[in-house]
Amino acid sequence: MNTQTLPRLAITAGEPAGIGPELIIRLAATPLAANFVAVTDRALLERAAQRCGQAVELIDDDGGDITERTPGQLRVQHIPLGATETPGRPDPANAKHVLATLAEAADGCLEGRYAAIVTAPLQKSSINEAGIPFSGHTEFFAERARADVVMMLASPELRVSLATTHLPLAAVPAAITHDTLVRVLRIAHRELRGKFGLVEPRIAVLGLNPHAGEGGHLGREELDTIIPTLDALRAEGMHLLGPLPADTAFVPALRERYDAVLAMYHDQALPVLKSEAFDRTVNLTLGLPFIRTSVDHGTALDLAGTGRGDPASLIAATRMALELVARRSAIAQGHS
Ligand SMILES: NC(=O)C1=CN([C@@H]2O[C@H](COP(=O)(O)OP(=O)(O)OC[C@H]3O[C@@H](n4cnc5c(N)ncnc54)[C@H](O)[C@@H]3O)[C@@H](O)[C@H]2O)C=CC1
Numbered sequence: 001m002n003t004q005t006l007p008r009l010a011i012t013a014g015e016p017a018g019i020g021p022e023l024i025i026r027l028a029a030t031p032l033a034a035n036f037v038a039v040t041d042r043a044l045l046e047r048a049a050q051r052c053g054q055a056v057e058l059i060d061d062d063g064g065d066i067t068e069r070t071p072g073q074l075r076v077q078h079i080p081l082g083a084t085e086t087p088g089r090p091d092p093a094n095a096k097h098v099l100a101t102l103a104e105a106a107d108g109c110l111e112g113r114y115a116a117i118v119t120a121p122l123q124k125s126s127i128n129e130a131g132i133p134f135s136g137h138t139e140f141f142a143e144r145a146r147a148d149v150v151m152m153l154a155s156p157e158l159r160v161s162l163a164t165t166h167l168p169l170a171a172v173p174a175a176i177t178h179d180t181l182v183r184v185l186r187i188a189h190r191e192l193r194g195k196f197g198l199v200e201p202r203i204a205v206l207g208l209n210p211h212a213g214e215g216g217h218l219g220r221e222e223l224d225t226i227i228p229t230l231d232a233l234r235a236e237g238m239h240l241l242g243p244l245p246a247d248t249a250f251v252p253a254l255r256e257r258y259d260a261v262l263a264m265y266h267d268q269a270l271p272v273l274k275s276e277a278f279d280r281t282v283n284l285t286l287g288l289p290f291i292r293t294s295v296d297h298g299t300a301l302d303l304a305g306t307g308r309g310d311p312a313s314l315i316a317a318t319r320m321a322l323e324l325v326a327r328r329s330a331i332a333q334g335h336s
């Protein structure tokens, strides 16, 4: 008989009108060895289960540990909705509910009540339409934990960190500074060692401009900022390639030469991951004092309510959270 307690994972449902609640029902049906605690509205989960045609046993979370979970069982930390959801139609009346679920999950991790957070997608625009400035989970958790963070998306074949995250494209060049690159590369380097066990991580840094600036003929950010910063960090012992032209950095021959990529902005590298591994990619936040993983996709409003959303990325995010929890425990016990 298994007597080890299962890791308590806080699973947030994200946008109530998106596919998140249905994906959580699908996740609960898997035999994954974890104590899933859905941080959301109980009745929302009941309706999501009906839409999926999937049986689920919802159990009010008492904060305790368990050693076994039957597939289909799901503990719930009830956070009430502001308004009953209409699938596919986000309602800003639920913005405060969504943020309350994130706050409970983050505070629960900081207080040791959860081992990690796995997030389903939220609708950023709906939170903004409620009059609450919000750009994403990454920035929310960074502020809540007062941490310096970096967004990484990882598939089994490719890991990509971002120097800038949810920023209008026009604001990107000014954000690519020496200080930003040093901060982001130090966090990525430290976390590739700590979270992924890479002793000497090799990071390929993309240029900002076409052909990495073509020697200054297609933009000067590489010459003025990126190259001098990489040289300074190399002098500290970091193994950095680049700046590489983004259009060729992902070809197979180059991929063998690095363990991770640093892209300058969101849409420079995420289309590569999403087009080759949409169902296997996980979004994780580096630099937090707790483990947070997420799906790579959005709220899929066109599929919400149909029960047809693919839970693969949520399952991959959950598996990664469990691996990171196990690795953290092994390190804490002195076996790295
Ligand atoms: N982690 C998060 O909270 C994320 C939130 N978003 C937010 O989601 C919202 C919608 O974003 P979009 O750009 O429309 O991207 P999206 O990922 O929601 O949808 C793009 C396309 O992929 C399909 N799709 C997405 N997930 C799927 C799944 N699990 N199974 C099957 N098909 C799936 C959708 O049906 C749609 O055709 C935006 O507000 C965005 O900010 C986007 C990415 C991540």
Ligand SMILES: NCC(=O)COP(=O)(O)O
Residues within 6 Å of the ligand: 135, 136, 137, 138, 139, 270, 283, 294, 296
């Ligand atoms: N493309 C990633 C994304 O938009 C999700 O960001 P976050 O909500 O995890 O910060």
